Amino acid sequence: MLIITCPHCGPRPELEFRYGGEAHIARPADxxxxxxxxxxxxxxxxxxxxxxxxxRWRHVAGCGRFFNALRDTQSDFFAATYPAGTPRPDTDASxxxxxGR
Amino acid sequence: xxxxxxxxxxxVASHVAAAPKVAVADLGALPPRTRFVFRGREAAIxxxxxxxxVALPREACxxxxxxDRRVLWLGPDEWLLTAPEGAGAAxxxxxxxxxxxxxxxxVDVSHRSLGIAVSGAMAARVINNGCPLDLGLEAFxxxxxxxxxxxxxxxxxxxxxxxxxxxDVWRSFADYVWRFxxxxxREFA
Numbered sequence: 133m134l135i136i137t138c139p140h141c142g143p144r145p146e147l148e149f150r151y152g153g154e155a156h157i158a159r160p161a162d163x164x165x166x167x168x169x170x171x172x173x174x175x176x177x178x179x180x181x182x183x184x185x186x187x188r189w190r191h192v193a194g195c196g197r198f199f200n201a202l203r204d205t206q207s208d209f210f211a212a213t214y215p216a217g218t219p220r221p222d223t224d225a226s227x228x229x230x231x232g233r
Numbered sequence: 234x235x236x237x238x239x240x241x242x243x244x245v246a247s248h249v250a251a252a253p254k255v256a257v258a259d260l261g262a263l264p265p266r267t268r269f270v271f272r273g274r275e276a277a278i279x280x281x282x283x284x285x286x287v288a289l290p291r292e293a294c295x296x297x298x299x300x301d302r303r304v305l306w307l308g309p310d311e312w313l314l315t316a317p318e319g320a321g322a323a324x325x326x327x328x329x330x331x332x333x334x335x336x337x338x339x340v341d342v343s344h345r346s347l348g349i350a351v352s353g354a355m356a357a358r359v360i361n362n363g364c365p366l367d368l369g370l371e372a373f374x375x376x377x378x379x380x381x382x383x384x385x386x387x388x389x390x391x392x393x394x395x396x397x398x399x400x401d402v403w404r405s406f407a408d409y410v411w412r413f414x415x416x417x418x419r420e421f422a
Contacts (some may be wrong), residue, residue, distance in 0.1 A: 133365055140293050140309055141293050141379065142293070142294075144366070145365035147365050147382050148381060148382055193380055193381055193382045194380055194381065195293070195308035195311070195380070196307070196308050196311065197309060
Protein backbone atom coordinates (compact mmCIF):
# COMPACT_ATOMS: atom_id res chain seq x y z
CA MET A 133 0.00 0.00 0.00
CA LEU A 134 1.20 3.51 -0.76
CA ILE A 135 2.54 5.27 2.35
CA ILE A 136 1.95 9.02 2.61
CA THR A 137 3.78 11.05 5.26
CA CYS A 138 1.40 13.36 7.08
CA PRO A 139 3.29 16.43 8.41
CA HIS A 140 1.53 15.94 11.75
CA CYS A 141 1.17 12.15 12.19
CA GLY A 142 4.09 10.72 10.21
CA PRO A 143 3.96 7.89 7.65
CA ARG A 144 0.44 6.49 7.25
CA PRO A 145 -1.38 4.26 4.76
CA GLU A 146 -3.00 6.00 1.80
CA LEU A 147 -6.50 4.76 2.78
CA GLU A 148 -6.59 7.44 5.47
CA PHE A 149 -6.14 10.30 2.98
CA ARG A 150 -8.30 12.23 0.54
CA TYR A 151 -7.12 14.23 -2.43
CA GLY A 152 -7.92 17.94 -2.31
CA GLY A 153 -6.98 19.38 -5.72
CA GLU A 154 -4.13 21.61 -6.77
CA ALA A 155 -2.34 23.57 -4.02
CA HIS A 156 -1.24 27.20 -3.85
CA ILE A 157 -4.25 28.65 -5.65
CA ALA A 158 -4.88 32.01 -3.99
CA ARG A 159 -8.39 33.40 -4.07
CA PRO A 160 -8.39 36.84 -5.70
CA ALA A 161 -8.52 39.59 -3.10
CA ASP A 162 -11.35 41.46 -4.81
CA UNK A 163 -13.38 39.11 -7.04
CA UNK A 164 -15.81 41.87 -8.13
CA UNK A 165 -13.09 43.62 -10.15
CA UNK A 166 -12.26 40.49 -12.17
CA UNK A 167 -13.45 39.79 -15.69
CA UNK A 168 -15.46 36.65 -16.31
CA UNK A 169 -12.43 35.08 -17.97
CA UNK A 170 -10.19 35.79 -14.98
CA UNK A 171 -12.76 34.43 -12.54
CA UNK A 172 -13.33 31.39 -14.68
CA UNK A 173 -9.58 30.78 -14.77
CA UNK A 174 -9.39 30.98 -10.99
CA UNK A 175 -12.26 28.54 -10.61
CA UNK A 176 -11.48 25.97 -13.26
CA UNK A 177 -8.08 26.27 -14.92
CA UNK A 178 -5.51 23.97 -13.38
CA UNK A 179 -1.90 23.15 -14.25
CA UNK A 180 -2.33 19.38 -14.81
CA UNK A 181 1.42 18.79 -15.27
CA UNK A 182 3.15 15.58 -16.25
CA UNK A 183 5.64 15.24 -13.42
CA UNK A 184 5.85 17.01 -10.08
CA UNK A 185 2.56 18.52 -8.98
CA UNK A 186 1.88 20.51 -5.80
CA UNK A 187 -1.46 19.39 -4.45
CA ARG A 188 -3.59 19.49 -1.34
CA TRP A 189 -4.29 16.35 0.63
CA ARG A 190 -6.34 15.83 3.75
CA HIS A 191 -5.54 13.26 6.44
CA VAL A 192 -9.24 12.69 6.87
CA ALA A 193 -9.07 9.49 8.93
CA GLY A 194 -6.22 10.76 11.10
CA CYS A 195 -5.57 14.25 12.34
CA GLY A 196 -8.13 15.63 9.88
CA ARG A 197 -5.81 18.41 8.71
CA PHE A 198 -5.14 19.59 5.17
CA PHE A 199 -1.52 19.64 4.05
CA ASN A 200 0.35 20.02 0.77
CA ALA A 201 2.26 17.38 -1.12
CA LEU A 202 4.59 17.29 -4.10
CA ARG A 203 3.62 14.24 -6.10
CA ASP A 204 4.92 12.94 -9.38
CA THR A 205 1.82 12.47 -11.54
CA GLN A 206 3.63 9.93 -13.71
CA SER A 207 4.97 7.59 -11.02
CA ASP A 208 2.62 8.51 -8.12
CA PHE A 209 5.78 9.10 -6.06
CA PHE A 210 5.40 11.53 -3.15
CA ALA A 211 8.52 13.70 -3.27
CA ALA A 212 7.63 15.79 -0.23
CA THR A 213 4.79 16.70 2.09
CA TYR A 214 4.63 20.01 3.96
CA PRO A 215 2.12 21.83 6.17
CA ALA A 216 -0.59 23.94 4.58
CA GLY A 217 0.35 27.60 4.38
CA THR A 218 4.05 26.96 3.77
CA PRO A 219 5.64 27.60 0.35
CA ARG A 220 6.34 24.87 -2.15
CA PRO A 221 9.74 23.30 -1.33
CA ASP A 222 12.54 23.63 -3.87
CA THR A 223 12.71 20.25 -5.49
CA ASP A 224 13.77 19.57 -9.03
CA ALA A 225 12.96 16.28 -10.69
CA SER A 226 16.55 15.07 -10.39
CA UNK A 227 16.68 15.48 -6.61
CA UNK A 228 13.42 13.66 -6.04
CA UNK A 229 14.64 10.11 -6.38
CA UNK A 230 17.16 10.57 -3.56
CA UNK A 231 14.97 12.56 -1.19
CA GLY A 232 12.83 9.57 -0.22
CA ARG A 233 9.49 9.96 1.48
CA UNK B 234 -34.65 19.23 26.33
CA UNK B 235 -35.28 15.50 26.38
CA UNK B 236 -33.22 13.46 28.80
CA UNK B 237 -31.19 11.33 26.39
CA UNK B 238 -29.26 9.46 29.06
CA UNK B 239 -32.39 7.54 30.02
CA UNK B 240 -32.55 5.78 26.64
CA UNK B 241 -28.87 4.95 26.37
CA UNK B 242 -28.28 1.32 25.51
CA UNK B 243 -25.20 -0.37 24.14
CA UNK B 244 -25.38 -0.99 20.40
CA VAL B 245 -23.40 -4.22 20.79
CA ALA B 246 -25.06 -5.67 23.91
CA SER B 247 -26.55 -8.62 22.05
CA HIS B 248 -23.18 -9.47 20.46
CA VAL B 249 -21.39 -9.29 23.81
CA ALA B 250 -23.74 -11.86 25.32
CA ALA B 251 -23.23 -14.27 22.41
CA ALA B 252 -19.47 -13.75 21.99
CA PRO B 253 -17.41 -16.93 22.26
CA LYS B 254 -14.44 -16.99 24.60
CA VAL B 255 -11.16 -16.68 22.69
CA ALA B 256 -8.23 -16.25 25.09
CA VAL B 257 -5.70 -14.94 22.54
CA ALA B 258 -8.12 -12.42 21.05
CA ASP B 259 -10.75 -11.42 23.56
CA LEU B 260 -13.51 -8.97 22.64
CA GLY B 261 -15.42 -6.89 25.13
CA ALA B 262 -17.64 -3.84 25.30
CA LEU B 263 -16.33 -1.00 27.45
CA PRO B 264 -18.63 0.76 29.90
CA PRO B 265 -20.22 4.00 28.64
CA ARG B 266 -18.01 7.08 29.04
CA THR B 267 -18.50 10.80 28.94
CA ARG B 268 -16.71 12.17 25.87
CA PHE B 269 -15.89 15.70 24.81
CA VAL B 270 -14.12 17.01 21.76
CA PHE B 271 -12.01 19.99 22.73
CA ARG B 272 -10.53 22.41 20.23
CA GLY B 273 -8.66 25.60 20.90
CA ARG B 274 -5.52 27.66 20.48
CA GLU B 275 -2.37 27.84 22.61
CA ALA B 276 -3.71 29.72 25.65
CA ALA B 277 -6.85 27.61 25.84
CA ILE B 278 -4.89 24.36 25.42
CA UNK B 279 -2.59 25.21 28.32
CA UNK B 280 -5.46 26.25 30.56
CA UNK B 281 -7.64 23.24 29.73
CA UNK B 282 -5.21 20.69 31.16
CA UNK B 283 -5.34 21.69 34.84
CA UNK B 284 -9.10 22.28 34.61
CA UNK B 285 -9.73 18.77 33.28
CA UNK B 286 -7.14 17.15 35.53
CA VAL B 287 -4.93 15.79 32.73
CA ALA B 288 -2.49 17.92 30.72
CA LEU B 289 -3.33 17.78 27.00
CA PRO B 290 -0.60 15.79 25.20
CA ARG B 291 1.23 17.89 22.60
CA GLU B 292 2.99 14.99 20.94
CA ALA B 293 1.15 13.67 17.90
CA CYS B 294 -0.95 10.51 18.32
CA UNK B 295 -0.52 10.06 22.07
CA UNK B 296 -2.88 9.92 25.02
CA UNK B 297 -2.44 10.95 28.65
CA UNK B 298 -4.22 9.54 31.66
CA UNK B 299 -4.71 10.56 35.26
CA UNK B 300 -7.01 8.58 37.51
CA ASP B 301 -10.11 7.72 35.50
CA ARG B 302 -9.77 10.59 33.03
CA ARG B 303 -8.06 10.37 29.67
CA VAL B 304 -7.09 12.86 26.96
CA LEU B 305 -6.38 11.67 23.42
CA TRP B 306 -4.54 13.75 20.82
CA LEU B 307 -6.63 13.69 17.64
CA GLY B 308 -5.13 16.62 15.74
CA PRO B 309 -2.80 19.59 16.27
CA ASP B 310 -5.66 21.57 17.84
CA GLU B 311 -8.11 18.80 18.64
CA TRP B 312 -8.38 16.46 21.64
CA LEU B 313 -10.85 13.85 22.84
CA LEU B 314 -11.48 14.08 26.60
CA THR B 315 -13.07 11.07 28.26
CA ALA B 316 -14.25 10.51 31.81
CA PRO B 317 -16.60 8.12 33.60
CA GLU B 318 -20.27 8.51 32.82
CA GLY B 319 -21.97 11.26 34.76
CA ALA B 320 -18.94 13.55 34.98
CA GLY B 321 -20.11 15.67 32.04
CA ALA B 322 -21.74 18.53 33.92
CA ALA B 323 -18.73 18.98 36.21
CA UNK B 324 -16.32 18.99 33.26
CA UNK B 325 -18.33 21.62 31.42
CA UNK B 326 -18.43 23.80 34.54
CA UNK B 327 -14.72 23.40 35.32
CA UNK B 328 -13.58 24.14 31.78
CA UNK B 329 -15.99 27.04 31.35
CA UNK B 330 -14.55 28.62 34.51
CA UNK B 331 -10.92 28.05 33.53
CA UNK B 332 -11.36 29.11 29.90
CA UNK B 333 -13.55 32.18 30.40
CA UNK B 334 -12.63 34.69 27.71
CA UNK B 335 -10.45 32.24 25.74
CA UNK B 336 -11.83 31.15 22.37
CA UNK B 337 -12.34 27.38 22.32
CA UNK B 338 -14.92 24.74 21.55
CA UNK B 339 -16.05 21.93 23.84
CA VAL B 340 -18.60 19.55 22.37
CA ASP B 341 -20.27 16.71 24.24
CA VAL B 342 -20.06 13.63 21.99
CA SER B 343 -20.76 11.03 24.69
CA HIS B 344 -23.60 9.45 22.73
CA ARG B 345 -21.77 9.42 19.43
CA SER B 346 -19.50 6.47 20.01
CA LEU B 347 -18.86 3.45 22.17
CA GLY B 348 -15.80 1.53 23.23
CA ILE B 349 -14.70 -1.99 22.30
CA ALA B 350 -11.65 -3.63 23.87
CA VAL B 351 -9.55 -6.18 21.98
CA SER B 352 -7.02 -7.98 24.15
CA GLY B 353 -4.80 -11.01 23.99
CA ALA B 354 -1.67 -12.14 22.20
CA MET B 355 -3.35 -11.93 18.78
CA ALA B 356 -5.12 -8.60 19.32
CA ALA B 357 -2.95 -6.71 16.82
CA ARG B 358 -3.37 -9.43 14.20
CA VAL B 359 -7.14 -9.31 14.61
CA ILE B 360 -7.27 -5.52 14.25
CA ASN B 361 -4.95 -5.63 11.24
CA ASN B 362 -7.64 -7.55 9.40
CA GLY B 363 -9.42 -4.25 8.89
CA CYS B 364 -6.84 -1.61 9.78
CA PRO B 365 -3.82 -0.94 7.53
CA LEU B 366 -1.66 0.66 10.25
CA ASP B 367 1.60 -0.93 11.38
CA LEU B 368 0.67 -2.19 14.86
CA GLY B 369 4.17 -3.36 15.79
CA LEU B 370 5.35 -2.08 19.16
CA GLU B 371 7.91 0.29 17.59
CA ALA B 372 5.46 1.87 15.16
CA PHE B 373 2.45 1.78 17.50
CA UNK B 374 3.77 1.83 21.10
CA UNK B 375 1.75 1.61 24.28
CA UNK B 376 0.36 5.09 24.88
CA UNK B 377 -0.44 5.76 21.23
CA UNK B 378 -3.90 6.83 20.17
CA UNK B 379 -5.00 7.81 16.71
CA UNK B 380 -7.96 8.13 14.44
CA UNK B 381 -7.74 5.61 11.63
CA UNK B 382 -9.88 3.33 9.50
CA UNK B 383 -11.20 -0.15 10.24
CA UNK B 384 -12.79 -1.65 7.16
CA UNK B 385 -15.36 0.92 6.08
CA UNK B 386 -15.58 2.57 9.49
CA UNK B 387 -13.59 5.37 11.04
CA UNK B 388 -12.29 4.48 14.50
CA UNK B 389 -10.07 5.86 17.21
CA UNK B 390 -7.52 3.19 18.08
CA UNK B 391 -5.77 3.27 21.46
CA UNK B 392 -3.05 0.94 22.71
CA UNK B 393 -3.33 0.76 26.50
CA UNK B 394 -0.98 -2.22 26.94
CA UNK B 395 1.21 -4.36 24.78
CA UNK B 396 -1.60 -6.81 24.19
CA UNK B 397 -4.64 -4.61 24.69
CA UNK B 398 -6.29 -2.16 22.31
CA UNK B 399 -9.34 -0.01 22.77
CA UNK B 400 -11.46 1.00 19.81
CA ASP B 401 -13.74 4.01 19.89
CA VAL B 402 -16.28 3.65 17.11
CA TRP B 403 -19.32 5.61 16.07
CA ARG B 404 -22.46 3.99 17.39
CA SER B 405 -23.97 3.33 13.96
CA PHE B 406 -20.78 1.51 12.89
CA ALA B 407 -20.43 -0.48 16.14
CA ASP B 408 -22.42 -3.47 14.90
CA TYR B 409 -20.35 -3.63 11.71
CA VAL B 410 -17.03 -3.30 13.54
CA TRP B 411 -17.95 -5.91 16.14
CA ARG B 412 -18.98 -8.44 13.48
CA PHE B 413 -15.79 -7.70 11.52
CA UNK B 414 -13.67 -8.32 14.65
CA UNK B 415 -15.67 -11.45 15.45
CA UNK B 416 -15.05 -12.75 11.94
CA UNK B 417 -11.35 -11.84 12.14
CA UNK B 418 -10.72 -13.72 15.40
CA ARG B 419 -12.45 -16.90 14.29
CA GLU B 420 -9.13 -18.30 13.09
CA PHE B 421 -7.85 -18.19 16.68
CA ALA B 422 -10.93 -19.75 18.29
